[in-house]
Amino acid sequence: MRVVEKAQLMSASEIDRTLQRVAHEIVERSGGTKHLALIGIVRRGVPLAQRIAQAMRGIDGVDVPVGILDITLYRDDLSKVAPQAVLRSSDIPFGVDNMDLVLIDDVLYTGRTIRAAMNGLFDLGRPKRVSLCVLIDRGHREMPIEAQYIGRTVQTSDTEIIEVRLNEIDKEERVVLVDRVEP
Amino acid sequence: MTLRTRDLLALEPLTAEELSFLLDQSKPFQEIQRHPLKKLATLRGKTVALAFFENSTRTRISFATAASRLGADTMNLQAEASSLKKGESLLDTVQTLNAMKPDCLVMRHASSGAPDFVAHHLDIPVINAGDGTHEHPSQGLLDALTIRDRKGTINNLNVTILGDIQHSRVARSNIHLLGKFGCNFTLCGPAMWVPEELEKIAGPNTKIRRVFKVEEALEGADVINVLRVQTERQHEPSISAEDYILGYQLSAERLRLASPDAVVLHPGPMNRGIEITPEVADGTQSVVLEQVTNGIAVRMALLYLAISGDAEDAAHPAAESAPPRNRRSTDRKDA
Numbered sequence: 125m126r127v128v129e130k131a132q133l134m135s136a137s138e139i140d141r142t143l144q145r146v147a148h149e150i151v152e153r154s155g156g157t158k159h160l161a162l163i164g165i166v167r168r169g170v171p172l173a174q175r176i177a178q179a180m181r182g183i184d185g186v187d188v189p190v191g192i193l194d195i196t197l198y199r200d201d202l203s204k205v206a207p208q209a210v211l212r213s214s215d216i217p218f219g220v221d222n223m224d225l226v227l228i229d230d231v232l233y234t235g236r237t238i239r240a241a242m243n244g245l246f247d248l249g250r251p252k253r254v255s256l257c258v259l260i261d262r263g264h265r266e267m268p269i270e271a272q273y274i275g276r277t278v279q280t281s282d283t284e285i286i287e288v289r290l291n292e293i294d295k296e297e298r299v300v301l302v303d304r305v306e307p
Numbered sequence: 308m309t310l311r312t313r314d315l316l317a318l319e320p321l322t323a324e325e326l327s328f329l330l331d332q333s334k335p336f337q338e339i340q341r342h343p344l345k346k347l348a349t350l351r352g353k354t355v356a357l358a359f360f361e362n363s364t365r366t367r368i369s370f371a372t373a374a375s376r377l378g379a380d381t382m383n384l385q386a387e388a389s390s391l392k393k394g395e396s397l398l399d400t401v402q403t404l405n406a407m408k409p410d411c412l413v414m415r416h417a418s419s420g421a422p423d424f425v426a427h428h429l430d431i432p433v434i435n436a437g438d439g440t441h442e443h444p445s446q447g448l449l450d451a452l453t454i455r456d457r458k459g460t461i462n463n464l465n466v467t468i469l470g471d472i473q474h475s476r477v478a479r480s481n482i483h484l485l486g487k488f489g490c491n492f493t494l495c496g497p498a499m500w501v502p503e504e505l506e507k508i509a510g511p512n513t514k515i516r517r518v519f520k521v522e523e524a525l526e527g528a529d530v531i532n533v534l535r536v537q538t539e540r541q542h543e544p545s546i547s548a549e550d551y552i553l554g555y556q557l558s559a560e561r562l563r564l565a566s567p568d569a570v571v572l573h574p575g576p577m578n579r580g581i582e583i584t585p586e587v588a589d590g591t592q593s594v595v596l597e598q599v600t601n602g603i604a605v606r607m608a609l610l611y612l613a614i615s616g617d618a619e620d621a622a623h624p625a626a627e628s629a630p631p632r633n634r635r636s637t638d639r640k641d642a
Contacts, residue, residue, distance in 0.1 A: 194335060196335075197335065197339075197347050197349045197611075198347070198348070198349070199349075210332070211332050211334075211335045211608075211611075212335070213334050213335050213338065214335060214338055215338075243348075246344075247339075247342050247343075247344040247345075247346075247347075248342055248343070248344070249343060
């Protein structure tokens with residue numbers, strides 16, 4: 125099985141503009157940022173959450189806390205993931221009770237990651253509201269989960285993979301659509 | 308980074324990289340100890356067999372709590388109730404347990420090497436919860452994690468171990484772990500408990516010295532591990548309590564000889580007023596209760612690593628790929 129790049133979906137500047145836009149949307153729809161907090165899902169949701177928080181500071185000096193959530197321990201496919209899936213640390217330095225939380229991830233696909241993330245969040249307390257923000261929604265849901273803030277919706281086939289590459293992790297900045305093809 | 312085997316029988320054969328990996332993987336589980344809801348469903352439907360052929364309270368409860376917080380069930384075998392009393396062999400006992408299909412065996416045994424022997428005969432992962440005077444790997448890991456949290460590092464520390472080192476598997480696991488990070492060891496206790504051969508147990512790169520005056524042993528220490536004066540593993544006449552207190556008890560006055568930010572560990576259960584004074588045990592330098600809390604985190608990590616990722620089918624598309632781990636059947640079972 126080979127992987128070939130089919131198309132570039134977003135450039136660096138498009139990613140930046142999109143994050144600026146969703147930052148505005150989150151502030152607008154939250155009706156006050158007093159109880160607002162962002163939770164980045166490990167790994168690529170974390171830099172995205174930090175960038176959205178940065179963008180919010182530019183809007184009207186809104187400073188929202190950012191937490192980090194690793195969902196590995198909450199997966200429902202423990203025996204199917206790679207052997208000894210490496211755990212990364214979660215770090216949510218604020219109480220989640222009565223908070224208005226926005227989960228941030230790069231790609232929304234089956235919805236299972238978000239299901240796991242919500243399980244993780246509810247172990248920490250009882251948030252007032254949880255919404256979801258993703259850079260790409262690629263469809264193919266297996267759970268009744270939808271995002272409230274979407275960077276871009278992309279029609280995909282099952283064999284295709286969306287790779288969000290971010291400077292902080294991948295040393296490049298773009299979103300590409302790749303496909304698995306028989307050799 | 309993956310481990311070479313799913314068993315954890317001893318710390319001695321592990322590399323510094325593997326030991327750091329185990330400590331790092333314990334961190335997410337330390338966070339879970341602070342959650343209001345501490346129970347995960349990660350190992351739901353899995354069973355951990357706890358076979359303690361030697362009495363144990365805290366280690367057994369710690370492993371049982373770790374399993375339960377991961378969502379796993381436990382099967383318990385305890386020495387007093389076991390059929391060993393009826394003459395069943397160790398191998399028959401563990402094979403009977405294994406026939407009940409647990410996913411992992413945690414065992415403690417009074418004979419050094421017993422978990423190794425069992426691991427060679429079972430196809431499930433075996434975790435050593437203390438074997439004779441050999442090793443106590445999860446204790447060694449939780450000690451290192453506690454030290455790392457307090458001191459910020461486990462590199463190049465002066466570690467003083469006080470007490471009955473000859474009979475201590477905790478001391479051996481401490482030395483085999485911390486020795487790989489450049490720590491220097493001072494072993495101190497009555498001469499019959501600190502025999503000369505201990506200086507050689509960790510190879511030529513680990514500096515181990517024996518000292519028989521506690522004041523000298525404590526000077527400049529960054530870490531002090533106070534061992535329990537244990538009666539159950541002594542086969543020779545021992546020292547009187549009065550003489551031990553006079554010669555080796557860790558008191559506040561003696562602790563002042565150590566580095567000002569030295570931490571005091573004790574594997575428990577403590578004999579207050581014998582090897583340690585209550586003032587030191589409850590003092591700010593004592594990390595005894597942190598050790599207990601960290602013990603659950605370390606054991607959760609060990610159970611998670613032993614049991615998870617068992618399937619050999621392909622990785623989930625969203626998961627990062629990791630190289631396949633060596634199965635036991637391909638490495639040591641044939642050896």
